[in-house]
Amino acid sequence: MLRPCPMKHVRLLVLTEDLPQASLALAQTESFHPDTRPPTESQLAGLPGRDYRDTYNQARSRLDKIAKLIEVPQTPEIPEVRVVEFAELRQLNDWLGQVWEKTSRYEEDLRRLDDQDRFVREQEAALANFQHLNIDLGMLRSKTRFLDFYVGIVPRENLRQLEGAVALADHLLHLYMQRGENAHVVIVGPTGTKEAQLSAVLNAAGFQPIPIPESLDQKPEQIRDELEAQRKDIRAQRETALQRLSDWSQGFRGRLVEARRTLILAEPLVTLDPSLHSAGHLAYLAGWVPARDMDGLTARLGETLALPFEIQSRDPRPDERKLVPTVPTRTRLLQPFALLVKQYGIPEYGEVDPTPLFAVTFLLMFGSMFGDVGQGAVIAALAWYFRAKLGRFWLFGLMAGLSSVAFGFLYGSIFGYEHVLPALWMSPINDPILMLKIALGYGVVFLVVACLLAIYNRAVIGNWWGALFGHHGVVNLVFYLSLVWGGLKLGTQGTFGNAPAALVVAALAALAWYNWRHLDAPVGEKVLVVFIETLETIIGYVSNTLSFLRVAAFSLNHVALSIAVFTLANMMGAFGHVLTVILGNIFVLVLEGGIVMIQVMRLQYYEGFSRYFSGEGHEFAPLKLRRGSASP
């Protein structure tokens, strides 16, 4: 379970006529991860999928734009998988181009109506403002013999610049209202030669004149009604435009759905494009396939390709290790933990997948730090209740809750009550020293396992020097175990012991020698770096081990917090007691639960993953059709 799924590198040679069929067959197996490296043969310099890809992209873009106005399902059911030839794709693209040309006119009409509606609103606001003015508004309607008037709106950002520009044309700009991004202005100036100048500036500034109705002075209500009628008319026009669009599209809606199906079927070849190369009629593509799926893939190609093809597979070379994708874990119970591992990184090919170990140690630490039957049951119940919203993550909540319940039984704790449930083992508060010792022991085992995994991960790829002398390699492990041995002796017999001390010194000397040899620096700098790194090794292992004391500390903290809650509750009356216990439990659940979660993640990521897990791999992303309901 810890070992990665073995992969094969596949090299496929097909005739270019068969490429669409080959891409479909590969997509149907859902086991082919394209390799985008160019082939070593310089003759394979052609890019057979380039025109297909460009045409597909344009057609897809057109259909997506059309689908914003005419409903087209994103992933319709595909009753039959078939090959989409280039000629068909080109024809479809041309047809979609024609449809989009007409659809875009409807879109532009709708936008124009929106603009008109916005403009009528501005007019309403402007005229409401004019009603309160004690002037003859008729004067603003048109220019007089000596004065020129412009009433209208302009984008606010242009206001200041426009003010200066109209001043240069001997006009004055008066701002009388600001609404949203628009400024309402009146521009006045002498009638004369600079009108053309002004008109060009007003155009550049996006000025829109607001017509002043003739009867505004006398019948403002009537004007308001007229404007409301205009807005109703615009709404009606909008409805009509949408109806016309709907009527017009009725005739080809089915064809649009079919277009979506065609594009879904054409997609695999487009996805393969970066991996496709050719020479004449011969096309080349390469990829990664899980070893267990090799036979199925070969058989599928054999069944579907009409023309001859050649498939070769081999094991990944050591220099390709970083390029090989990692197949993610598929076990349902482990999937939520895999998501958390993914936050740190994806295992490199060959590296141990830490997910199962992460899951076990996570549940162990969370339960032991937050052991309570009642609160654990609440976490599990909440995870179950919100399972639809939490997606795959609800299982994580459920298991964390159940782990807390299990440790609650061991500690005899239920909603903080320590004497209601008989403890299967003991309450942590009864023997804190024992709890600390267990946590320390757990830490030692955790770090040793992490070192062993680090050694394995290097050894498996042939990095023997790294496995021996690298960070958390064999020499480090010898040092650590000797330190633990000496520490134990010191605790039990009062002396560190000669044998452990000799081993510690030998291991440190070996590490120092290795570092010295690999440093390219002046002697003084070498001495300093080797000294600091050796010191860091000692401090690092000691502090990392002590870091696990928090596992015991939080189990004690949980009991202590419960005692604090009950002390407060006992100071209250009956109702206050119940209320305090409920609120106290919620407080413990939210605050301590959150902190424990963070602490466990910290131990996992920092003390565990940073030792043995590079997380520099990339996920297996096989070629597949975008829907799940096609029949083969």
Added chain:
Amino acid sequence: MSSADRAYLNTRVAMMATQLLDPNTIGRLSQMQLPELAERFNLAPLLDEQQSPRSRSRAIEQSLIRVLFGELQILVRPMNAAERAVVLAWGRKYALFNLKSLIRGKLHDLDQKEIRDDLFDLPPNIRLPDQELFRAENVLELLRQLEAGPHSLIARQAREIYEQRREPFALEAAIDQRYYAGLVRQVMQFHDDNLQPLQHLVGAELDRIDLLWLLRFRFSYQLSPSETFFQLVPSPRLLHRDRLLALVNLESFQRVIESLPPPLDTLLADCNTVIDVQRRMGRHMAREAHRVLRQSPSGVARALAYLMLREMDLFLLFALVQGRLLNLSSEVVEIALEITEPTCPWSGAKAA
């Protein structure tokens, strides 16, 4: 920005500033041939004989822009949000170059590959949603799409102008004007020690741009004072709003030059052409940027000054490479590198 971040930024800027070209180095570079230039500046595409000069020139331009943006990304890393925003706003002019290329391509119905070749490859925090814009079928659709993103102000204005006038000049002028107005707005949002040096720096750039636009619009394109003023962006330094209002109303090239404020009046005293003005203002801008780089206590202003100077250097280098690729005479190359003065007998009104 914390004091550690400030120290990091200042150290970075100081280290990067050692790469800036001094006049002696430019003189030496002008003597180099393509292989030497390729080796010195790590420009492998220069030596790819299989490509056409245009492709090689384009590949070099892309490499140089990548260098500039690589350094920009390093410099913005320790900055806080406001500081980063002003530097990215400066860099966003390249995204607007791309937008203009897209608009021109759509207007002239160019082949997709041709348009794509003209686009700069920019980092994600600078670039426009190029792929989506690229698939727009006409200019209007392109601007509508752009309106939905962070460039909505520029796009809306551009679309309205395009709908009214359907001419690329007005459209591009509106895009440039919005860009510089946005840059000034970003600078004026500072209320700390960064404000003054940034005003100084961006103001110097705006003084240069405004003067060139003013001379071109008024005397080459014969626009009216009102139209010219509307296209300008008041600088936070010498050519502020009132001064621009006075300058655009003047009737001749020489009167504008004479009426400029110090030190521009003496700097440009004997200029007769827009090209002269462009060269001298370019040098003036470089001096101002060097001053900010050397003396300013503001990390963000120093970083921006460095990027402006680096951009000028990379343009010089690009001019040199192009000169070599096109086999231009050394006199022409030296004029482009501003080692020697041009001797073009153009009048101010003709030169545009």
